[in-house]
Amino acid sequence: MASSTSSGSRLVFPIDPKKKPGEQKLPLHNRWHPDIPPVAEVKTGEVFRVEMMDFSGGGITKYYTAEDIKHADSSLVHYLSGPIRVTDADGIPAKPGDLLAVEICNLGPLPGEEWGFTAIFDRENGGGFLTDHFPRATKAIWYFEGIYAYSPHIPGVRFPGLTHPGIIGTAPSMELLNIWNERERTLEETGLKSLKLCEVLHSRPLANLPSAKSCVLGKIEKGTPEWEKIAREAARTIPGRENGGNCDIKNLSRGSKIYLPVFVEGANLSTGDMHFSQGDGEVAFCGAIEMSGFLELKCEIMRDGMKEYLTPMGPTPLHVNPIFEIGPVEPRFSEWLVFEGISVDESGRQHFLDASIAYKRAVLNAIDYISKFGYTKEQVYLLLSCCPCEGRISGIVDAPNAVATLAVPTAIFDQDIRPKSNKVPTGPRVVRNPTIPQCTYDGNLPITKNPSAAT
Numbered sequence: 001m002a003s004s005t006s007s008g009s010r011l012v013f014p015i016d017p018k019k020k021p022g023e024q025k026l027p028l029h030n031r032w033h034p035d036i037p038p039v040a041e042v043k044t045g046e047v048f049r050v051e052m053m054d055f056s057g058g059g060i061t062k063y064y065t066a067e068d069i070k071h072a073d074s075s076l077v078h079y080l081s082g083p084i085r086v087t088d089a090d091g092i093p094a095k096p097g098d099l100l101a102v103e104i105c106n107l108g109p110l111p112g113e114e115w116g117f118t119a120i121f122d123r124e125n126g127g128g129f130l131t132d133h134f135p136r137a138t139k140a141i142w143y144f145e146g147i148y149a150y151s152p153h154i155p156g157v158r159f160p161g162l163t164h165p166g167i168i169g170t171a172p173s174m175e176l177l178n179i180w181n182e183r184e185r186t187l188e189e190t191g192l193k194s195l196k197l198c199e200v201l202h203s204r205p206l207a208n209l210p211s212a213k214s215c216v217l218g219k220i221e222k223g224t225p226e227w228e229k230i231a232r233e234a235a236r237t238i239p240g241r242e243n244g245g246n247c248d249i250k251n252l253s254r255g256s257k258i259y260l261p262v263f264v265e266g267a268n269l270s271t272g273d274m275h276f277s278q279g280d281g282e283v284a285f286c287g288a289i290e291m292s293g294f295l296e297l298k299c300e301i302m303r304d305g306m307k308e309y310l311t312p313m314g315p316t317p318l319h320v321n322p323i324f325e326i327g328p329v330e331p332r333f334s335e336w337l338v339f340e341g342i343s344v345d346e347s348g349r350q351h352f353l354d355a356s357i358a359y360k361r362a363v364l365n366a367i368d369y370i371s372k373f374g375y376t377k378e379q380v381y382l383l384l385s386c387c388p389c390e391g392r393i394s395g396i397v398d399a400p401n402a403v404a405t406l407a408v409p410t411a412i413f414d415q416d417i418r419p420k421s422n423k424v425p426t427g428p429r430v431v432r433n434p435t436i437p438q439c440t441y442d443g444n445l446p447i448t449k450n451p452s453a454a455t
Contacts, residue, residue, distance in 0.1 A: 008047065009105070009296045012040040013081040015051035017113050017292050020058060021079050021216070028053070028079045028272075029218040031210075031234035032243065034171050034264045035226075036218045038085035041266075044300050045089060047105055051294045052081045054116070055166070055273040060290070062115055062141055064153075066437040069119045069286065070137035074126050075214040078237045078246065082270030083171055083218070086299050094267040099305025100170060100260045102269065104327065106296040107163050107254055109276065114144040116276045116291035118151075118386045120284050120378065124443040128285035130363065130381060132200045132448040135441040138378045142276065142289045142386075147331075149276055149289060153436040154379045159277065159412040160331040162388050164252045165295060166273030166288065167237060169244030173263040176242060176318045180235050185209055198360045199345055200448065208236040244322045248288070250278040250388070255327025261306045261320050271295060279384050280391030280406075283363055287385030331388055333409035337418060339366040340394075342401040346450045350400055355393050358404035362391075366406050368453045372424050373417050379436055387412055 014025055021028050026039045042048045054060070057079040060068050086100060087093045094100055109116070121127055123135035140153035147160045172180065184207035187195075191206050212231035220227050240247035244260050252258060260267070274293035282288050302308070310320040341361030343351040351357045367380045375383075388409060395403035410417060 009049040010046060011049045011051070012042060012084065013050045015053055015081070015110065015292065017053070017058070017110055021053060027218045028057070028081060028216060029083070029270070030076060030079055030214070030216045030237060031231075032169070032172055032237060032245065033177065033217070033230050033234035034174050034268070035230055036083055036171065036220065036234075036268070038083045038266060038268055039218060040082070041085040041087065042299060043087055043089055045298065047296055047298050049294055049296050050081050050084070050271055051110060052165075052272045052274050052292060053079050054290050054292045055079060056290070060117055060119070062117070064141065064437050066119070066137045066139040066439045069139050070122045070125065070439045072121065072125065073214060075211060078167055078273045079216070080167060080237065080270040080272035083268035084270070085266035086269060086301065087266070088301050093265050094262045094301045095265060095303070096173060096263055097304055097306050098262040098267070099302040099309060100262050100267045100269065101257055101300040101302060102168065102260060103257045103298045104252065104254055104295060105298055107165070108293060109144060110292045110294060113292045116142045116144070116149070116289040118142065118284065118289055118382045119286040120381065121286055122439065122443070123441060123445055126204055126285060128287065129197075129281065129283040129360065132446070133364070134378060134381055135443065135445065135447060136378070137439040138382065139437045140379070140382050144276060154375070154383050156414045157383060157387070157412050158414070159387050159409070161277035161289065162250050162253050162330055163274070163276050163293070164250055164278070165271045166248045166275050167246045168252065168258060168260070168269070168271040170260045170262055171264045171268035171270070172235070172243050173318070176263055177233065177235060179316070179318065180241060181210060181233070198357050199349070199351070208238045210234055210236065242318060242320055246273065248278065248282050249324070250275070250280065251326045251330070252324060253327050254329045257325040259305070259309065259323045261310060261322065263318065269299070277386050277388060279387055279389040281359065281363070282385055284382055284385035287382070289386045333388070333411055335410045336390070336407040337410050338405050338407045339369065341365055341404045341406075344401070346448055352400045353396060353402045355396060355402045355404055358402040359391060359406070362404045362406040364450065364453070366408060368450075370408070370417060373415060376436065378438065384408070
């Protein structure tokens with residue numbers, strides 16, 4: 001099963017990007033469950049390589065069309081590589097209560113697959129953070145030149161990627177899985193009429209509950225009684241949870257170290273959802289530069305490390321969260337344009353210390369401003385979702401306004417976007433390219449219009 005790569009790491013999970021998910025040498029999975037069996041084993045201290053399909057398993061293509069985005073099957077995501085059983089040098093597996101330290105030694109796109117995509121889902125099919133402003137399915141294709149990305153659909157920008165896995169996590173125990181399912185089911189059943197995102201009626205479930213639809217469980221054969229049982233219990237990979245999972249932390253790049261709690265014997269490490277680059281918040285939802293890629297990892301087991309280093313934030317010792325170290329390799333930017341938002345919505349209504357409203361206002365502020373330089377607002381929305389911008393909660397104590405900021409590195413643009421005493425520059429450097437792949441919006445959910453925004 002294992003082979004060597006030219007880098008000296010041991011390949012434990014290979015991917016052939018020309019094949020579909022079900023045709024791969026090792027089976028993938030798209031759910032969290034303690035009974036999904038490991039497909040590979042590694043020892044602490046060894047460097048091993050894991051290859052991954054993009055989160056859609058190739059369902060979203062590099063063709064210049066947004067039809068694949070508009071009709072994407074959200075029940076399929078995310079395709080993960082693993083689980084990987086981790087043992088110490090003596091062959092003793094990681095045990096529940098241990099801490100698994102995972103170091104990212106190297107990472108990147110799969111050879112020959114130096115491209116990715118950023119997209120806005122149709123509001124009727126997932127939407128995003130600003131779905132009430134941007135309801136149409138839209139897609140941009142990016143191409144990689146070493147560490148840099150550029151897109152024919154958002155011209156005039158080029159930036160180095162901070163490449164990282166969107167998902168890396170360990171398998172939950174059955175006790176933890178039951179906790180997840182109970183709390184998320186309660187949210188879905190009781191919050192339907194009361195909970196909104198930024199005071200906008202949600203257009204997707206409040207939680208993605210277990211479902212057998214499009215369920216992929218690794219080695220477990222579909223249609224067997226075991227598969228049927230696990231499919232009814234297994235958690236979707238959509239949100240980040242106590243096991244890590246889909247946290248979309250852009251700084252988990254080369255040289256980073258992630259400290260993950262261990263809930264089952266062997267830890268059963270899985271990873272996927274590779275991103276070439278992402279902005280803080282991944283606000284378009286399909287908003288990083290999604291790609292197929294690889295990780296070269298090294299693990300260490302810290303015996304009883306959960307009790308030593310992780311403080312439960314809940315009623316049981318399982319209510320913990322991972323910690324991580326940022327690696328030493330990151331893009332360097334010295335000049336930023338920072339956009340502020342406060343917790344007052346587009347209608348002028350005051351909210352009390354609502355950081356989501358404040359961040360929404362910061363992002364909309366940035367979109368409206370940057371669009372003055374010749375971009376469509378959809379182009380800027382996608383750009384802010386995938387470029388290395390920095391989001392911050394700047395103030396969360398000064399009632400009634402939470403303050404959030406979005407800092408955009410000015411060097412990524414081929415024109416100067418800073419305010420000047422004269423007017424916004426015009427001429428050949430201003431980008432005007434309305435041909436980004438986009439679909440019509442055919443739904444009837446209400447759309448938010450900011451009455452004072454630029455057209």
